[in-house]
Amino acid sequence: MIASRVYDLGSGDHFLELPGFLPPFGTFLKLEGLNPAGSIKIKTARKMIASAEAQGLVSPDVELIESTSGNLGLALAVICAAKGYRITLVTDPNANARTLRHIRALGATVVVVDRRDRAGGYLQTRIDYIRARVATEPHLLWLNQYANPANPAAHRVHTMTEIVTGFGTPDWLFVGTGTCGTLMGCVQGVREQGLPTTVVAVDAVGSVTFGGAPARRWIPGIGASRAPELFADDGSFRKTAVQEVDTVRMCRRVARRYGLLLGGSSGSALAAVAAMRNEIPAGSRVLVISPDMGDGYLDTIYDDAWVAERLGPAALTQDRPTRVHDSVRV
Numbered sequence: 001m002i003a004s005r006v007y008d009l010g011s012g013d014h015f016l017e018l019p020g021f022l023p024p025f026g027t028f029l030k031l032e033g034l035n036p037a038g039s040i041k042i043k044t045a046r047k048m049i050a051s052a053e054a055q056g057l058v059s060p061d062v063e064l065i066e067s068t069s070g071n072l073g074l075a076l077a078v079i080c081a082a083k084g085y086r087i088t089l090v091t092d093p094n095a096n097a098r099t100l101r102h103i104r105a106l107g108a109t110v111v112v113v114d115r116r117d118r119a120g121g122y123l124q125t126r127i128d129y130i131r132a133r134v135a136t137e138p139h140l141l142w143l144n145q146y147a148n149p150a151n152p153a154a155h156r157v158h159t160m161t162e163i164v165t166g167f168g169t170p171d172w173l174f175v176g177t178g179t180c181g182t183l184m185g186c187v188q189g190v191r192e193q194g195l196p197t198t199v200v201a202v203d204a205v206g207s208v209t210f211g212g213a214p215a216r217r218w219i220p221g222i223g224a225s226r227a228p229e230l231f232a233d234d235g236s237f238r239k240t241a242v243q244e245v246d247t248v249r250m251c252r253r254v255a256r257r258y259g260l261l262l263g264g265s266s267g268s269a270l271a272a273v274a275a276m277r278n279e280i281p282a283g284s285r286v287l288v289i290s291p292d293m294g295d296g297y298l299d300t301i302y303d304d305a306w307v308a309e310r311l312g313p314a315a316l317t318q319d320r321p322t323r324v325h326d327s328v329r330v
């Protein structure tokens with residue numbers, strides 16, 4: 001493929017089997033970390049910017065602003081650099097330090113808010129910061145990935161097409177939830193195409209998205225401390241929430257067993273597969289969306305001291321499988 005813009009370098013067709021992960025069914029990853037900007041968020045960023053352009057909202061006087069846990073910010077920074085747009089990205093201390101350095105190197109402005117919100121996270125603080133700026137600075141355009149219909153549309157159109165074309169119809173599809181753009185896009189795509197796929201939404205324990213009690217969390221990308229506007233539970237998909245200790249244990253187990261360094265939300269989704277293994281019929285093809293790779297998590301999920309300090313020594317234990325009671329079913 002010869003592309004003329006870095007963000008058009010497609011990579012939607014990488015699927016990896018994890019042989020023997022949980023016999024008697026097959027577990028496969030859709031590796032979105034091989035996309036430009038290193039995550040699934042390039043699709044969301046492309047679609048949101050295209051939608052703003054189509055509405056005539058972007059001009060040389062306009063500066064974009066967005067709240068991000070890191071990956072969307074990086075994807076937006078890539079596109080804005082290539083298009084000559086200015087952008088400010090508002091994030092928090094859970095974001096990968098390397099991702100933030102990468103974003104700054106692309107010329108975007110980064111603001112890190114550090115006051116925890118009432119749910120123990122930072123999302124509301126990030127959004128309050130943006131609202132205050134937008135109210136007084138008319139040149140700012142907030143893309144708002146939490147409510148922007150272009151976010152799920154990116155996955156309904158692109159992610160689901162890539163799955164059906166490159167993998168076929170999965171029997172089960174596990175999707176982590178942040179803004180819920182990926183989830184809702186996949187749910188819509190499955191419904192539109194009349195697929196018999198069971199979609200499982202995977203959240204973090206301590207996230208409020210499925211109505212659970214808020215609690216402090218450490219791993220970025222998955223979970224929300226404020227209900228995402230895009231989330232709409234129509235009863236057509238399953239929901240499960242994973243403890244961060246299981247996420248970390250799964251990431252580290254996959255790294256050593258398969259030589260694959262996954263990001264946190266990929267570990268959460270695989271931990272959810274493990275927790276629900278008794279419900280998945282033999283012979284099923286289970287597809288897990290893997291939103292990013294683990295390089296950005298070397299100082300966190302893959303760092304023994306970081307893990308032991310925040311999640312306790314149990315998270316370092318590799319010799320026991322993820323147990324059903326380690327994960328909370330919602």
Ligand SMILES: Cc1ncc(COP(=O)(O)O)c(C=O)c1O
Pocket residue numbers: 039041069070071072176177178179180181182183220221222263264265266291292
């Ligand atoms: C690593 C990672 N996993 C999962 C997600 C969740 O995706 P979505 O926002 O589409 O729910 C994100 C979103 O930022 C992410 O960065």
